[in-house]
Amino acid sequence: MEELLELYQTMGISPAVYAYGEKAISKLKDRFDAIDKIAEHNQAKVLRAMQKNKVSAACFVGTTGYGYDDFGRDNLERVYADVFHTEAALVRPQITCGTHALTIALSANLLPGDELLSPVGLPYDTLQEVIGIRPSPCSLAEYGVTYNQVDLLPEGTFDYEGIRKAINPKTKMVTIQRSKGYATRPTFSVTQIGELIAFCKNIKPDLIVMVDNCYGEFVEAIEPSDVGADMTVGSLIKNPGGGLAPIGGYIAGTKACVDRCAYRLSAPGLGQEVGANLGLMTSLYQGFFLAPTVTAGAEKGAIFAANLYEPLGFRCVPNATESRHDIIQAVELGSEEGMIAFCKGIQAAAPVDSFATPWPSDMPGYKDRVIMAAGAFVQGSSIELSADGPIRPPYAVYFQGGLTWYHAKLGILMSLQKMMDAGLITL
Ligand SMILES: *Cc1c(COP(=O)(O)O)cnc(C)c1O
Secondary structure, eight states, rough: OOOOOHHHHTTTHHHHHHHHHHHHTTTHHHHHHHHHHHHHHHHHHHHHHHTTTTOOGGGOEEEEOOOOOOOOHHHHHHHHHHHHHEEEEEEESSSHHHHHHHHHHHHOOOOOTOOOEETSSSSOOHHHHHHTTSTTTTTTTTGGGGEEEEEEEETTOOOOOHHHHHOTTEEEEEEESSSSSSSSHHHHHHHHHHHHHHHHHHHTTTTTTEEETTTTTTTSSOGGGGGTSSEEEOOOOOOOOOOTOSSOOOOOOOOHHHHHHHHHHHTTTTGGGGGOTTOOHHHHHHOOOOOOOOHHHHHHHHHHHHHHHGGGGGEEEEEESOOOOOSOOOOOOHHHHHHHHHHHHHHHHHEEEEEEEOBBBOOTTTOOOEEEOOOOOTTSSSSSSSSEEEETTTTTTEEOOOOSSHHHHHOOOHHHHHHHHHSEEEO
């Protein structure tokens, strides 16, 4: 049998990079064991929901047109609601991406004169145009919804005094982003999010709390919906799609909020009754079934990356040892050249488009040039091994995904190899 190192060498990994990686992995056993425990818990949670709702071959039948009485679609929404412990869920291929799901949740539940509060600083780049922080046609601002923001304290914690002052009679909804997105702040644990929700609802009990759960699903044994979120929102080409969902988004929450989201997505009066599944149900069910293990593999990759890059002097968020609440790893590479080398490595390790060379360019929804590396089966899927980041200081690459831990590992080793080849590091 060909030795693994020999095999890797034929793929471009040098013995020095391989040895450096093995040394890092030898210290990660306990952390990987803990991740496996959470994956096992979440796998049981998903299985129980599928069994309770009697998932059968009838759920995988494709529908077209209006999609009235679409049993598979309706049952998938019951499965999601049971896993998230919510009254209702909207899970649809007609939700085109995470930004779209969040836009539906916001615009369905905010009316002219209402105010939206972000108590965790600036939201994710694409949401800034949705809210109108950066002007855009059809933003919430254009419809007379105002926005207020309380930044995190310098150490990355909640500014409770500032939040208390910011909540006013107009404040209708609070939006909490779990993951760091393109910022180098900490990602919040579900417990921390629960404390923040309790604090806000204590001041104003009728507040609606929405959590942007992108990249957070299945990283912990509980979700924001378990700690008081009225809407928990995410993308199916991230964690909950398990790599198989080719498109889609979800909103799990109270019946009152989800009903309004369904009216916003389709039309007032129609709501969840319409929306054909277009034959995608097998992928959406099977992807959700695989999501706990896929997420675990991606999380191992993120921890591995931090443990490779931090000792070389690159700041990592989260750092090599701290606990994880999403699958994103930010590595501050300090230069555009570093970002390009890192992304080249991720691209070269991909199963699809490994021969392409990533390069910085303008992207809709982002104000800086962005570099993206992805060689994915589903285009743009970031639960598959991918790296991206806006070209701006501190030149951080946001690395995430990997449908299997072994692929994530190879991708990260390859990124290190390209950094070494470019003369940016020495081992
Ligand atoms: C990815 C992401 C989004 C938006 O998702 P898209 O599917 O790219 O539109 C929103 N918020 C966070 C925190 C994200 O990571």
